[in-house]
Amino acid sequence: MNLTIDVTNKENIAYVVLSGEVDAFTAPKLKDALLPLTKEEGQTVEVDLQNVNYMDSTGLGVFISALKSTKEHNTDLKLVQMQERVYRLFKITGLTEIMNIDSTVQGGMQ
Amino acid sequence: MSTLKLDLENYKELLQEYIKTQDEQALYQAEQFSKQSMQQNISPEEIINVHIQSLQELYPEMPDYIQASMNFLLETMISYGLAYQEHQSLREKQLELKSEISVAANMQKTLLSTVKPDLEEVDIGALSVPAKQMNGDYHHFVQDGKGSLGIAVADVIGKGVPAALCMSMIKYSMDSYPEMRMDPSVILGSLNRVVERNVDASMFITMFYGLYNSNTHTFSYSSAGHEPGFYYYSDRDEFEEIDVPGLVLGVSSETSYTQYQKKVEKGDMIILLTDGVTECRQGDRFIEQEEILHVIKQYSHLPAQETVENVYKHFERLQDFHLRDDFTLIILKRNV
The missing domain is CATH 1.10.1240.30 (KaiA/RbsU domain)
Incomplete structure (x- = not known):
């Protein structure tokens, strides 16, 4: 399973649409795409996870480093349309408390 | 020529x-x-x-x-x-690296080795199997000689060699705590500061820390974003998820951890694990929580060590003997 990353910019929002699996194999690619976006001051990075049906802890690590980077560079990170299985991972690790995650969670979409 | x-x-x-x-x-x-x-x-x-x-x-x-x-x-x-x-020269280099990694894996085993304590009151089973050569999972037992047993279960994210190196750092900072300061919330709080200061931004650690007092049979615990374990009530014959909030180690230096406590009755079990257990896959299908509990139940009449070994064998077979992630399972059962 692969991961496709689509980035579009509108004013000062970068929309990142992900599709596929975020795991140890695809995480480096996501990191390379996501981190530079969080370094442009004043920008909001909105990541759409509707089509991500699996994420492992390596994927989580990418979002943690992106979050740290937003704090350093005065930018924002927002995660939207997360599937239930992925949301569980953010919940267990306590990240739902410190990350901006859209609460409309997608039920077991395949 | x-x-x-x-x-x-x-x-x-x-x-x-x-x-x-x-x-x-x-x-x-x-x-x-x-x-x-x-x-x-x-x-x-x-x-x-x-x-x-x-x-x-x-x-x-x-x-x-x-x-x-x-x-x-x-x-x-x-x-x-x-x-x-x-290609030829890369092959030579690869052989070299391979032998270096196996030396490192052996060193890791020595550095991180922990002895499963033998207690009269609690039957303990513990098993940790790495998916690759080096284990990103970690568990550690600490005894204070006054009837208290500390148990740490952790998963370092970022697999392989960097994760293993990071784990050694954690172990040595844990070893340096004085015995009277074994409160789970205190330990996680101070480890969080160690990890936050020293580790790369995309690396983090999840850890569950529990303290079993074998005099009073109370179990105190805190979790830093770790995969929830289970508690088995022997009188009701029921499992309950040990779901406690807490942020993973190494993300924010200001995090504090809440400590919880449970009274453990005779026959009750505490089951601690890592996501290598809950993320087992059969083909493309993830196994359900009920399935894990069902398998644990099936072998729970055995001594705790045999229980964890049989549960592992079950999931190893289910995944065609190919582990995707490190697998750690610990069971504590109150005997008397």
Whole structure:
């Protein structure tokens, strides 16, 4: 399973649409795409996870480093349309408390 | 050079024989020739060179355009020759790295080894199996000599060698805490500061820390974003998820951890694990929580160590003996 990353910019929002699996194999690619976006001051990075049906802890690590980077560079990170299985991972690790995650969670979409 | 010359004669004869007879046997010999050449690090363009020389000797009247085409072929093969050389040197390097990693894996085993305590009051089973050579999961038992047993279960994210190195750092900071400061919330709080200061931004650690007091049979625990374990109530014959909030270690230096406490009755079990257990897959399907509990229940009449081993064997079989992630399972059962 692969991961496709689509980035579009509108004013000062970068929309990142992900599709596929975020795991140890695809995480480096996501990191390379996501981190530079969080370094442009004043920008909001909105990541759409509707089509991500699996994420492992390596994927989580990418979002943690992106979050740290937003704090350093005065930018924002927002995660939207997360599937239930992925949301569980953010919940267990306590990240739902410190990350901006859209609460409309997608039920077991395949 | 002498071997190559010998081979040139050999090649010429083989080629001549094949052109005359179109015999399978000669083709087989050609295959042997290529294998031997590889062993002697002979590059593809050298073989083409041998081919050209053989043709010239066999057919001195060879048309110019064939000669020219052969030179052309020779030139086009040069990059392959270079790639082959590079492949050879990478192979040597890979062997070197492999042996270094196995030395490191052995060192990790020694550094992180923990002794499963033998307690009269609590039956303990513990098993940790790495998916790759180095284990990113970690568990550790600490006894204070006054009836308290500390248990840490952790998963370092970012797998492989960096994760293992990070785990050693955690273990040594944990070892340095004075015995009276074994409160789970305190330990996680201070480890969080260690990890936050020292570890790369995309690396983090999940950890569950529990403290079993075998005098009062109370279990205190805190979790730093770790995969929830389970509590088994023997009187009700029911499992309950030990779901406690808490942020993973290394994300924010200001995090504090809440501590919870449970009274443990005779026959009750505390089941601690890592996501290598809950993320088991059968083909494309993730196994359900009920399935894990069902398997644990099935073997829970056995001594705790045999229980964890049988549960592992079950999921190892289910995944065709191919672990995707490190697998750690610990069971504590109150005996008396």
